[in-house]
Amino acid sequence: MIGRRQALAGAGAALAIPAIGRAQAEPIRIGEINSYTAQPAFLLPYRNGWTLALEQVNAAGGINGRRIETIHRDDAGKPEDAVRMAGELVNAEKVALLSGGFLSNVGLAIADYANQNRRLYVASEPLTDALVWSRGNRYTFRLRASTYMQSAMLVEEAAKLPAKRWATVAPNYEYGQSAVRWFKELLTRARPDVTFVAEQFPALGRIDAGATVQALAASNPEAIFNVTFGADLTNFVRQGLTRGLFERRRVVSLLTGEPEYLDPLQDEAPENWIVTGYPWEQINTPEHTAFRDAYRKRWNDYPRLGSVVGHDTVMAIAAMLRKSPSLDTEAMVEAMQGLQFASVFGPVEFRGIDHQSTMGAFVGRTVLRNGKGTMADWRYADGRGYLPPDDVVRALRPQS
Template structure:
């Protein structure tokens, strides 16, 4: 049976044919890694919508006749756990691609793994710009509007305020640091006479809110840029309200309008903060009504922003797989470049830019208010992400390999 390379292939054809066909017709497996135990407010609604989206795809016949399966892993907010899970998903679970990520440092760790192991990684949530710029790579694509993009949206509003003296507060890790950097740079560009008189960088999840509020008040700013979220935000709002930090001061705040973080505050929610967020109850595009009604019918609860992020991630992956017509990594990457897909927001089609693998997904910008004992967004607008990205030549400088 030693027939040379071609002869060996032909001779083994009868044995190999069945497994090859079976693999091709088997399910498409996605390895999804996220900080479920450390960030449940965002990621429980996220996983709900992920499951709903996958079920919808499979109920419609799957992708090119193949079902989608997801293998979930919890990284507990630790980059080293995320990398360990990624290796196990690739080597043991035989997933075809990786997805997910919440915290920026975790997302960067998975992206580095994807680059070293030449596997596609569709990053759902990590907001760090390094993911697609300074540490961007061929294998990583990011769905969510980035730190730079959301800061640019907020600066449009912040520049209209009469305030000149600003203070900042942000969690002390990559996302918080880059948020403050971009806000300062973009606001200074828009209003050269502004001054930044104080910075506070409390540890993520361990804010000493009393001390932080006292330090900010001591600098006597006219306005505050806030990047805290989850339990840190709740503690900051309560201490700031109790100690009068927000009296006669405007606050511009990333993420605070997201129901994940606004709902827990109830009637303690701050009023008149300029925020990015998700006014789920008032978005009445056809696509969003369909998504919102399906989510509420299935889970007897309203969607959060995490729900939209998950649903859009699955939609993007399914659209890519139809385009690639298979799970070969190179073909999937080519299919991701310039990929367009409909978002659950229903506002406009989203595109993954070929230049830096950043999607043009947008965000809602508005003000916080309290209505019927709960925090809501009012006076909001949709900011299309494609209008808040730097020019291509700037991106090429930030991402040398682009």
């Protein structure tokens, strides 16, 4: 985190733009809330990516000569703590906007606070579709590809498999429930001959992997849709390998191709799963190469997907601040509508209709290379192609 004194000391002379107000040399403060202690595998790289982008923006002169400063808070995965911290950031720290969020239930809590208090919230990671659809509001925007979008990407591949009997396993909270709902609906639409023979919803972070694997095997599926991640995924994979769950069965898995979740498995990483993820070492577009080189130089480490999300959240906010005539919340909200910016993965737009960005994801299959898991046969699925038509979105989203 860049401290207040450091940010104030480094702030350059601001340009005389009347719309921004009197305190033109003061930093623009962002309140960022995340589950750092609860989900460190993703969020420590995220914090590094955020810091890198912040340094890049400030080194280039900030926003009209004003530096950006971030005040970070750790919600420990608790929605009630996130809401309390949002209030403190807005009322005591006088932040211009809120950002962050990892777990879907936490993100929804912050979004509700933003709506009730009319404060801009740029959500980075919470994947639930409710964030932009059933509980969407004027003040909330989301960067990452949603559960619907990533499920649609995976269904495109799952529908090609000969499997007809499917089972699902997902953490028992908003994200897992949303992912299973959309995967089942979209796959059934694409393949009316499939049936779902079992569902397992273990508690987040407390999976009884042996019992879960046993229950899935008892239903004798031909394929499995997996939504577990983090330590739950590691335990599920190890028990599944030990008990032969994955033998002669295809697995389609959300997020598993992300290095933060593959790396802990090392040579136990599953092979030939169809996944969304991030093959960081293989993406050689100019935008990604520049990001990867800068990240490795700054942190002496390779980027994870969290690194991209943290970096691009800051870059999206910076693009909005350059577009907005002032730090008035309503002006910033208008600037977010249809906002376009250059992400690590290419051009991205925040859609006006639902405030969902068009950032995509990489889809491929898992393989072992040099004793660790990575992705092969991957492609970038542009998020624009994996969202429902506008009339469907209007039916899903309340007027706001």
